[in-house]
Amino acid sequence: MSGSKEVNDIKKVITTGPTVAGLIKPSTENLIEPKSTMKDEYSYERCTHCGYCRHVCKVYNTSWSETDYAGGRNRIIKALDRKDIKFDKEKIIPSVFRCMLCGNCKIVCPVGVDTLSVFQNFRKEVVRRGAVPEKLKILRNAIIQNNNPFLEQHSDRFNWCDTCEEGKEAYERAKLNLDNLSSADLEKGEVETPQVGYFVGCTSSYRNKELVSATSQVLDKLGIKFIVFPEERCCGSVLFRTGLEDDALELVKHNYSMIRKSGVKDVVFSCSGCFSTFTLEYTRLANRKLEFDLYHLTQYTLKVVKEKGLKIRYTKRSKDNPLLVTYHDPCHLGRYCDVYEEPRELLRMIEGIKLFEMKHNKEMAWCCGAGGGVKALYGEIAGEIGRDRLTETRSCMVRIREDRLKEAIETNAEVLVSSCVFCKNNLYQVANEDNSPIKVLDISQILLDCEFY
Ligand code: SF4
Ligand code: SF4
Known part of the structure; x- marks a missing residue:
C-alpha cells in the first residue's frame, strides 16, 4: 500500500474542497432517485x-x-x-x-x-x-388590492405607453382585438387574431419603463405585430416564492384566461421572474397544457432572427472596436428554466459585441442577490451579494482587457448584461452606490441599439 499512485487516487476521491467547490457541479450519475411522487x-x-x-x-x-x-x-x-x-x-x-x-x-x-x-x-x-414577516403581509395586501406589489394604481399599469409609440400601437391592437373577439365575425372565422403577446410584468411596467419600451421597440424592429394585455395583472411570482401560493391562484386564473381569450400563440417575456412563473407554476397548475408557447425575449429574438435569416449589428460600435460585455445569468432564466445558451448565442452573433464569461457562469452563476423575497425583506443582504457579483465582473473585465491588449486594441467599454429586471435593478443600484466603472444594462437595451438586417 505504498507508492504515489494510491495517494493520488485517494486525493482524487476526497478532494471536493475549495479549489473546485463553487465552480463545478458534482456528478449525481449514480444516484438512485426515490420513486415517491413527493x-x-x-x-x-x-x-x-x-x-x-x-x-x-x-x-x-x-x-x-x-x-x-x-x-x-x-x-x-x-x-x-x-x-x-x-x-x-x-x-x-x-x-x-x-x-x-x-x-x-x-x-x-x-x-x-x-x-x-x-x-x-x-x-x-x-x-x-x-x-409571515410583516413586510410580506404588506406586499401580499398590495398585490391583492392593486394587482402589483408597488402600491401603485392598477389603472396606471400601461402609462408607459404614453412615451412609447410601439407600446401604444400594441395596446391599441389589443383593444381592437378584444372588440373583434366579441363580434359575430369571430364565429364566421373572419377575424384574424394576433399571434404574439408581450406579458410586461409589474416591475417593468411601474419601475423600469425604459426596459418595456426597449422590448417593444425590439419586437417592432423584428417586424412582429404584437399585442400587450390591457387586463394584465401581477404574475404572482413573489407570492409563489414566499409561501403564499394560495393567494396567487386568482392571479393565475385571471392571466391564464386573459391570454387564452386573446388567441395569441406565443407569449414573450422580458422579465425572467414572470417567465419562470409561467414556465413552472402556470404550466404545473394547467397540467402541462397551457395551449400557448412561452418565450423569453432572448429566445424569441433568436428564433425570429434565425427564421428570417437576419444579421445583427450593434450600431454604437464596430467589428474592429466591439463593446466588451459579460453576461449575468438570472437564476429564474438559468437554473429555473435551463435557458443558458440562447442569450449567449444571441450576444455572440451581434457584430460589434464581444462576449466574455465570468468565472461563475451558467448553472454555477452567483445570484444577483435580489431573489426569493430577500431584496424586499432583507435589503442589506441583497446589496452585499450584488456587490460580490459586480466585483467578479470587475475581475472578469481585467481578463477582458488583457485579452484585448493582446489584440492591441484599446477600449474602455465595461458592461454587465443581464436579462432580468430584478438582476438589472439590484446590480445597477450597487454599481451606482459604489461609483463602479461597470455599466449595468438589460439585454433589451443592447438589442435596442442594434440593427437587424
Ligand atoms: S443540501 Fe446537499 S449539499 Fe447541502 S448539506 Fe445537504 S446534502 Fe450537503
Ligand atoms: S440562497 Fe438559498 S437557494 Fe441559494 S444557495 Fe443559499 S440556501 Fe440555496
Missing part, C-alpha cells in the same frame, strides 16, 4: 449535512450563520418534523426567508436534495402556521 418536496430527508452547498450559498457567505445555508435549513425542517424543536413563529422567520431561492445549492448537492422544492414548500407550511 420525492422533491421531501428530499430534505436525504440531506447528509455535508456542508458542500455552503461554498455556493451567498447568503451564508454574507451572514456566516449556520441556519442560512441549505444543510442548516434542512436540519431545522427535520427537527420540526420530529418535534425536536418548538414551532416559534418569530424565531423561525429568518431561517425560512433569508434565502434567495437561487438554486445554486440544488445544483451542487451530491445526494440530489431538490432544495428549491423543499424550501418553497417549507415556506408554504410556515405561512400556513402563521409565520
Whole structure:
C-alpha cells in the first residue's frame, strides 16, 4: 500500500474542497432517485449535512450563520418534523426567508436534495402556521388590492405607453382585438387574431419603463405585430416564492384566461421572474397544457432572427472596436428554466459585441442577490451579494482587457448584461452606490441599439 499512485487516487476521491467547490457541479450519475411522487418536496430527508452547498450559498457567505445555508435549513425542517424543536413563529422567520431561492445549492448537492422544492414548500407550511414577516403581509395586501406589489394604481399599469409609440400601437391592437373577439365575425372565422403577446410584468411596467419600451421597440424592429394585455395583472411570482401560493391562484386564473381569450400563440417575456412563473407554476397548475408557447425575449429574438435569416449589428460600435460585455445569468432564466445558451448565442452573433464569461457562469452563476423575497425583506443582504457579483465582473473585465491588449486594441467599454429586471435593478443600484466603472444594462437595451438586417 505504498507508492504515489494510491495517494493520488485517494486525493482524487476526497478532494471536493475549495479549489473546485463553487465552480463545478458534482456528478449525481449514480444516484438512485426515490420513486415517491413527493420525492422533491421531501428530499430534505436525504440531506447528509455535508456542508458542500455552503461554498455556493451567498447568503451564508454574507451572514456566516449556520441556519442560512441549505444543510442548516434542512436540519431545522427535520427537527420540526420530529418535534425536536418548538414551532416559534418569530424565531423561525429568518431561517425560512433569508434565502434567495437561487438554486445554486440544488445544483451542487451530491445526494440530489431538490432544495428549491423543499424550501418553497417549507415556506408554504410556515405561512400556513402563521409565520409571515410583516413586510410580506404588506406586499401580499398590495398585490391583492392593486394587482402589483408597488402600491401603485392598477389603472396606471400601461402609462408607459404614453412615451412609447410601439407600446401604444400594441395596446391599441389589443383593444381592437378584444372588440373583434366579441363580434359575430369571430364565429364566421373572419377575424384574424394576433399571434404574439408581450406579458410586461409589474416591475417593468411601474419601475423600469425604459426596459418595456426597449422590448417593444425590439419586437417592432423584428417586424412582429404584437399585442400587450390591457387586463394584465401581477404574475404572482413573489407570492409563489414566499409561501403564499394560495393567494396567487386568482392571479393565475385571471392571466391564464386573459391570454387564452386573446388567441395569441406565443407569449414573450422580458422579465425572467414572470417567465419562470409561467414556465413552472402556470404550466404545473394547467397540467402541462397551457395551449400557448412561452418565450423569453432572448429566445424569441433568436428564433425570429434565425427564421428570417437576419444579421445583427450593434450600431454604437464596430467589428474592429466591439463593446466588451459579460453576461449575468438570472437564476429564474438559468437554473429555473435551463435557458443558458440562447442569450449567449444571441450576444455572440451581434457584430460589434464581444462576449466574455465570468468565472461563475451558467448553472454555477452567483445570484444577483435580489431573489426569493430577500431584496424586499432583507435589503442589506441583497446589496452585499450584488456587490460580490459586480466585483467578479470587475475581475472578469481585467481578463477582458488583457485579452484585448493582446489584440492591441484599446477600449474602455465595461458592461454587465443581464436579462432580468430584478438582476438589472439590484446590480445597477450597487454599481451606482459604489461609483463602479461597470455599466449595468438589460439585454433589451443592447438589442435596442442594434440593427437587424
Ligand atoms: S443540501 Fe446537499 S449539499 Fe447541502 S448539506 Fe445537504 S446534502 Fe450537503
Ligand atoms: S437557494 Fe441559494 S440562497 Fe438559498 S440556501 Fe440555496 S444557495 Fe443559499
